[in-house]
Amino acid sequence: MSTQSPRLAPLPWDTHADLKEGFDNFRKRLGFYPNSMMILQRRPASVKAFRQTTGAVSGEGSLIDAATKAMITLVASGVAGCPYVLAHAAHAVLHAGAESKLAAIHDYPNSALFSAKEKLTLDYAKAVASIPCAVTDDMVARMRGHWSDEELVDITSLIALYGFFDRWNAANATPLEPEPLEVAMKYLAPHGWKPGNHAAA
Numbered sequence: 001m002s003t004q005s006p007r008l009a010p011l012p013w014d015t016h017a018d019l020k021e022g023f024d025n026f027r028k029r030l031g032f033y034p035n036s037m038m039i040l041q042r043r044p045a046s047v048k049a050f051r052q053t054t055g056a057v058s059g060e061g062s063l064i065d066a067a068t069k070a071m072i073t074l075v076a077s078g079v080a081g082c083p084y085v086l087a088h089a090a091h092a093v094l095h096a097g098a099e100s101k102l103a104a105i106h107d108y109p110n111s112a113l114f115s116a117k118e119k120l121t122l123d124y125a126k127a128v129a130s131i132p133c134a135v136t137d138d139m140v141a142r143m144r145g146h147w148s149d150e151e152l153v154d155i156t157s158l159i160a161l162y163g164f165f166d167r168w169n170a171a172n173a174t175p176l177e178p179e180p181l182e183v184a185m186k187y188l189a190p191h192g193w194k195p196g197n198h199a200a201a
Helices: 017-030 035-040 044-058 066-080 083-095 099-110 116-129 137-143 149-172 178-187
Strands: none
Touching: 017 035, 017 044, 035 044, 035 149, 044 149, 066 083, 066 099, 066 116, 066 149, 083 099, 083 149, 083 178, 099 116, 116 137, 116 149, 137 149
C-alpha cells in the first residue's frame, strides 16, 4: 500500500477553541475526527459554513433517510473517484445499517436488493455528478414519480455538496482515518477501490 504525506497536514482537533465542540460531536457520532475538516480548519469560518450547509442539506431535517443519503453519496462520488470520500461514504452506509446493500452496491442495477426507486435514484446520482451533467428531462420526470420536489432538492443538493468534498480531498491527499479505511478495504477493495495517496503515511 503506497503512502505519502498529505499536502496540507491535518491540524489537531482542539486547535481552535470555538470549533472544538463541533469536532468532538463528529468523534462521538463517527468514532473519529475527520481529517478533511482537520485540514479545513485553517479557515475556521469555512468549517462553520460547511457545518451549517451540511446540516441543512443532510442533517436531522433532511427528508431523505440516512442509508439512502449514504448510498447516493457513494455512487455519486464514484464518478469523481476520490478514494477518501468513497471510503467515508461506505462507512456511512454501514453506519446506517445497510450492510447488505453496501456489499452489493457495485452492481446495484442488477441486484434484487435495490428497488426500482433506489436504482433510479442512484442512476440520477451518477448523472448529476457527471461532467458535463448527464441529467435529462425524462430522468427528472421519472424521479418526480418517486420523490417530491422538496425531496429532489435535498437529493440534488447532497450530490452537489459532495462534488466539493471529492475535489477538496483529492487535491489535499487527505489521509484516511482507520475506521473508514477498514470499511473500504472490506467492501470496496474487492471491486477495485484502492486508497492511493490517501493511505496514512
